[in-house]
Amino acid sequence: MLTLETRAKIRRDREVLKKSIKQISRDRHVSRNTVRKILEEEPGQEIGYQRSIQPRPQLGPYVERLEKILEADWPQPRKQRLQAKQIFETLAYEGYQGAYDSVRRYVKAWRTEKGRNPGTVFIPLYFEPGSAYQFDWSYESAVLGGVHQSIKVAHFRLAHSRMIFVVAFLRESLEMLLDAHNRAFKFFGGCPHQGIYDNLSTAVDKILKGKERTFNSRFEAMCDHFLVEPVACTPAAGWEKGQVEKQVRDVRNWFFKPIPQFADLEELNHWLADRCWGWASTHPHPEQKQRTVAAVFQQEREHLIRFSRPFDAYKERECRVSSTSLIQYDGNQYSVEAIAARKAVTIRAYAERIMVIHKGKVVADHLRNLSKG
Template sequence: MIDYETYIKMKNYHEKDGLNCNQVAAIMGLSYKTVNKWLNEQRYRMRKPSQRSSKLDPFKNQILQMLEKYPYSAAQILLRIKEDGFDGGYTIVKDYVRKVRPPKTKAYLMLSFAPGECAQVDWGSYGSVNVGSTCRRLSFFVMVLCYSRLMYVEFTVSQTMEHFLACHQNAFDFFGCVPKKIMVDNLKSAVLRRIVGQAPVFNPKYFDFANHYGFSIAACNVGAGNEKGRVENGVGYVKKNFLAGLDIPDFVAINPAARHWLTTVANVRIHGKTRQKPVERFEKERSFLNPLPANAFDIATVSQVRASSQFRITLDANRYSVPAEYAGARLTLKTYPDRLCIYSQNKLIARHVRSYDRHQDFEDPDHPRQLLVQRKKARDQKIYMRFLTLSPKAEQYYYKLEQRRMNPKHHVQKIVALSEIYDSDAVARALEDAFTFQAFSCEYIANLLEQRSRCLPEPGALHLVRSEDLLDIDIEQPDLSIYERKGHDPKK
């Protein structure tokens, strides 16, 4: 059995925020079966207690009749029913009267506004939406001009200050002008503190924004949402007329659809209160509104961050790169709804498109370049130092390479690589011979080493051990008859 407060929260999540049973159950920590059961109830039903007789039972109808005629107090009712024989106490009467007394209906005056005098703003929420690989809560900003009822709506996945101010800017651009006053509820983006009987303390950023655009801020009284009824009706209208039944596959698609809905439905309908189209009524209001300023206000949220050793800063579970030389440095981050800018001592060092996905890494290809250059220099220096150990002539050989070759480091790298294959003495000898023959290239060293590795041992000297035997040689007389020709006399 849930209590009444839980039931009301459940209904608000479902009816006002547009959450389904599964989402409500997850937020409130209840089972799907429980949530589904209570959302199908038209009203809260208390578990019926076991029927027990009460001393007050014979007088309950009398009490109801008295309350219908006049709002008597429990003490007055107790005196009356005691005269009729009730012998119970005050508490039982007070509890019953509190339970059955008709609720008081508070009356409100309808606020009226002159053309251009005021606009009202508020946030609405409606379930969640897919953004990349994640899911974010969907919010929407509504501004309504109080006289004409012309409406602006913009969807976001955040209600932070930069989004709040950006939505104002976009609304002013949509209207082409600025109202003289804006009424806000007591949300933290606008009002930092509000105590009954005291002037509200406005958010300094919002106050500066208002001064820039030339409007004053009016904060509603605490618990007096009726004071901005126009925009609250607008929030409800967006949910019922635009969002109800709308399939939202991705966040990117929703704002163009909302803009189309504004121009074809919301601002051209016959308004229920004025009985006129907002766009037609706006034509009468336009001349009373303030013009837009020449320059836009910088709406960025500014914060201090420190770059990691991987030259990254983190925002909303995403990582963004900065130039490698700023690894570990303290930097200034300016966050906009669509981008983020990173500064070092007022110098812009990095700029990225803002992502509302989660756990993504974004790197500018230019940012690691300096680190790669440094690493290459260190690697080249290490190879050069190794080259100098190959031979006493190595340093002189390198100077000649610099004079005669366009890329001496390439030749040094190849020669050092050859030292991993061939014996160090062989490489040293090849370097010295190449220097002697003024042959300065890695190809010559490689050919020299290869040829020498394939050479057979040189033959030794011939020694005659038994010379007398070797000199006693019989040579047979050759047969010269093969040279005789037919009919030829060799004596001639």
């Protein structure tokens, strides 16, 4: 029996990486018939090429000279070391005809590698259109129906265009996490090829070596549904999703000061979505400064995996119905059909409703009560 993770990798190999069935069969050590069966279950989209090696046609002949300058300069106190601009001018005087940016990148990479603790150095990342999004939670306050409440806000940020989306919940549980992805990908009109996360307790069951993780099966099923590859950050390496870390601080100042007041959570979330569009339409992109975030986002949309249908975003649990045809979930009781009294049933908890299944039949479907008791 193939794991959900392996089935998702096979789909991405074919639909995203465009590998042949023969190559997938060889790489994943499964039969071609098995590959064909898995591919018939759900289609996907193609991922863009990302260059991993930076060529240096102009700088190449001057690398040895550049490294000698850097080696001689390294023992100097940090504030007295040569600037990249000064090194570039020295090389240009000696005949180098390439760009300053090539020298700057090489100097930065060399000094980072040479440093005694390079793991703590922030290295800005470049993302191709549609390549990745970053996710995080934050804790905010809002007045809902006249009551001051603590809310959990899910933050999404497209790493190329910097387009943002935020949505609020009263819980930070698995079903809320899944629902947040449905809302975000519908808002964006699609999803990037990778999702960058910290080690969420609701999504990660076990942290392994390096970036390897054992993800929750429902979270894995959602990623498989959207053909997204989940990537977990290295513990204590916040810069790996630095964009969304900054977004959390900025959104708190932009949207939650002063504390917003609305009739209910739905009204708050409509307002937050409008504010996301408003912000993107008025803020310049940090790299393409002549264009707004919204303009860059409209171009990036063409590279997203198309949003076709939402994921069935529930968390499942087994329980037994009481003699009075009641089940209990999250501190609240819900009634079920009498036919299920004293019998084992399956509870499917969604962000906004509770569904109860018995022998494949729905015996209860209620709006969810998120208050205790």
